[in-house]
Amino acid sequence: MEVIAITRNARMSAFKGRPLARACQGLKAAEALKLVEFSPKKAAVIIKKTIMSAVANAKNNNGINDAADMTVKLCVLDESVRMRRYWPTARGSAHPIARRMCHCKVVLTDAKKEAK
Numbered sequence: 001m002e003v004i005a006i007t008r009n010a011r012m013s014a015f016k017g018r019p020l021a022r023a024c025q026g027l028k029a030a031e032a033l034k035l036v037e038f039s040p041k042k043a044a045v046i047i048k049k050t051i052m053s054a055v056a057n058a059k060n061n062n063g064i065n066d067a068a069d070m071t072v073k074l075c076v077l078d079e080s081v082r083m084r085r086y087w088p089t090a091r092g093s094a095h096p097i098a099r100r101m102c103h104c105k106v107v108l109t110d111a112k113k114e115a116k
Helices: 014-024 029-037 042-060 111-115
Strands: 002-010 071-088 094-109
Touching: 002 042, 002 071, 014 029, 014 042, 014 071, 014 094, 029 042, 029 071, 042 071, 042 094
Parallel strands: none
Antiparallel strands: 002 094, 071 094
16 A cells, blocks of 8 residues: 655755655655654755655555554655746846755555555
């Protein structure tokens, strides 16, 4: 059984959080939460909230009691839309600035039930 949680339009560049997201893949949900809890990166907060949301989805929507024992099958940070801003410069011109945002997707799976 797979459980999905998605955080959309998080105000962070996806490039900066991808190494931490890759490190969470393949771990149990409880271990992944421990990993991101002590990380100083901004992506850690976003990934932690998404994993906790996936665990809550497993408990409340699918009736899985031991949701913390589920494995993180997929943890990805994908690019979202960009906020376009402009920085005023000399002689009335402006330089464009792209404020990047990202989507965080976490898929938890119960490996024990899939093996049977």
